Amino acid sequence: MYKFEKLAQSIRQMIEEGIWKAHDKLPSLREQSELSGYSLMTVLNAYQELEAQGWLYAKDKSGYYIAERAELEISQKEAPPAQEKIQINSVVFNYLKDTQAPDIVPLGSAFPNPELLFNSKFMQLLSQHAKRKNSYLNHPNMPPGNLELRQIIAGRYQLQGISCHSDDIVITSGALDSLNLSLQALTQPGDFILLQETVFYGAWQAAERLGLNVITLPDHPESGFDLKAFEKALKQYPIKVCWLMLNAQNPIGYTVSAEIKEKIAQLLAKYHVHLIEDDVYQELNFGKEKPVSVKYFDQQHLVLHCGSFSKTLGMGARVGWVFAGPYSNAIQHVQLMSTLTVSPLLQNALVDFVAHHHYEKHLRSLRRALDQNKKRFYQELKARLPTDCKIHYYPTGYFLWVELPTDMDSQQLYTNLLAQDISIAPSLLFRPKHQAQNFIRLNCSFDWNDKLAAAVDQIVQQIETHKKA
């Protein structure tokens, strides 16, 4: 911890203990320096840090004062924790590396069972387009991307009752690219963003990479989304952008109700905050109706809605999009200096594939297979797991979120299983700042077989061993 952080911490404590109240004037820099023995620079750094965190405000030439927000924070101890800089990269890097081995049981994999994503028609179309010269030309495929593909995507939004024009869409190199480009287009280093407490690690990584301050929203035990805490956070912090996943949420799996989504849209409008809506699993619902998005309720163009073909057709079709609306140009700006163009070949093949209803057919069989595999996996898992473990089952996506005995460290379990060529995804990947790390995410998109059964038995055995210890 740097000197200034130590000083900032002790000042924060004094505010928390009620020694300083809202609008109290803090000692001047010089006074504080003489008082504390810290250098002027250290004092100023501490004050500025506290100001950035919303504890203080500065009046020019007059000095620093305690902010109202600080008092609010104390009176509401259940408020989201203050922002923290996250260092998640190495954890994720090791996880992605460890679980790459070809012969590992892929319960920790982030990707759906590739066998279900192969589509012979798509492969055939790609093969045909590979022979055509226009699959190698830049012009019609430069940002914002192939016009026909954008028209098709816009048409799919319209079918869901969302007004959308091809100019609203920017084609990207996949879901992660969509999310990263959106966040970069909307933020400056030092800005505050809001993330769900337990969320796709790519969000933590993007925040770290772009130098953003993260406010976390606690998971709601029933609905998944805590509206009250959400409004409180928007009120308390200068949040510029929210990054939320609300359909088949990764890693937990819940889908937030339409009512809550409508209220989220209203709150975004009230506080004029942008939303990056990660909706990459929108097609992986197993019910009769596709769940709506916050975008559906977005009257004021505050929502950048991100989707992708890579979760349904695999990494061989790594093409995504952002429904960017008025932010199309801003996103293309970032795109043209980073990921640049998206494969013309893939874009052309996707136009053919989606326009001719092959995609809908593919989605139907994919949903059916995922639904079956998930149910089977759930039953097998439930039959084996000790009763003090809880499986969070939702009829969407291909993950199961499993709660282990409270004193069990899933990171340790991860390491133990890896030695036996079994991968799982430990909760530290998704909630790096959370106390409770007794959760794991299991990929249940694979056809049940003896190898999976043996892997689950291993997990159970590890839990039993832990309980005896």
Next chain:
Amino acid sequence: MYKFEKLAQSIRQMIEEGIWKAHDKLPSLREQSELSGYSLMTVLNAYQELEAQGWLYAKDKSGYYIAERAELEISQKEAPPAQEKIQINSVVFNYLKDTQAPDIVPLGSAFPNPELLFNSKFMQLLSQHAKRKNSYLNHPNMPPGNLELRQIIAGRYQLQGISCHSDDIVITSGALDSLNLSLQALTQPGDFILLQETVFYGAWQAAERLGLNVITLPDHPESGFDLKAFEKALKQYPIKVCWLMLNAQNPIGYTVSAEIKEKIAQLLAKYHVHLIEDDVYQELNFGKEKPVSVKYFDQQHLVLHCGSFSKTLGMGARVGWVFAGPYSNAIQHVQLMSTLTVSPLLQNALVDFVAHHHYEKHLRSLRRALDQNKKRFYQELKARLPTDCKIHYYPTGYFLWVELPTDMDSQQLYTNLLAQDISIAPSLLFRPKHQAQNFIRLNCSFDWNDKLAAAVDQIVQQIETHKKA
């Protein structure tokens, strides 16, 4: 300009005028604040800014002193200009957008004539691989990329006498990705980097995006590279990374001699500074021997050498690589949270294409065609241009760098020609901070025809009109 920048400027002036000398103590923050009427915070910001720029140094609790470097700078007025924050994005964005129209005469294009890049064998291989399931699988293709492709690339380095192992190579999504990933892996916001004064705009954009301070190295009128100014810059500034293009330099076209490259490697070692070597045109030489790279002389693993297939096979083969050596992991870290994997289909097809010598054959015919087109274009251009224009011709690459009459603004010429559906690349794109903007880059990779002749005539006419005005 912020208040603190104004104050910093006036302090800098006093140093430059010799009022303050090396190791002089500056007024304390409080004294300076009372002296100047600026707030303490403004004064501290100004001092910190000057410290970051190397004009001052701080002693804990004692205060700020004039740095030796500052005096050095004054005594050597011909030194490179101090760092400046660059705002190049909008200029580049408009250029890329303006010149995308399909029916424009593409003299401004950054890409080689696509007709020369099409390769029916590569298209056939892609088509074949598109039907194979393993072109859709992640595992063997995740960062650092397909092992066979890395072995092939390492083998090509070995043939050039450069020791290289497949583990040294990271496969990327093309040249821009290689360069951006390397820069991001090696720098933190606020770091100093060195760029050539006239250089690929992607370097300026990357510097802006990553919040880096840019020191520019003046172009050398004969050799292209000014070794003396280079060493001076390394001595004077806390440069962490150089980003240089030395073969078929974009946009000027020169290739720096092996002798100079060897000295660059020695200076990098002496000052322990990293080099990102942009060598995407390494295959586009028309002489008997491929020019060497600084990497060839790099004993201490300070050079990250970046290459790509997209400049020789087109955007349909947007696969690049970094010879990253010990920085392979650092680059994969950034990659796994941004551009992620590279198309397995493309990687598999490239393995087949390069391993079976189709690539060498393709390169031979590509070089021949580019050489012919460049010579023809040069002759036609020379016959038409007024004698006070100078064409910089080099037997590499596919660009001609043209010097217009000194009082002519190439940005204005660009706008005028665009109205006639002719694109050129004005010098502002490549040297945003330079006084002289009477240069244009012309793409001479196209087969000479009447349309090109008419476009060149238009350029000539614009120059004549300007001279009469």
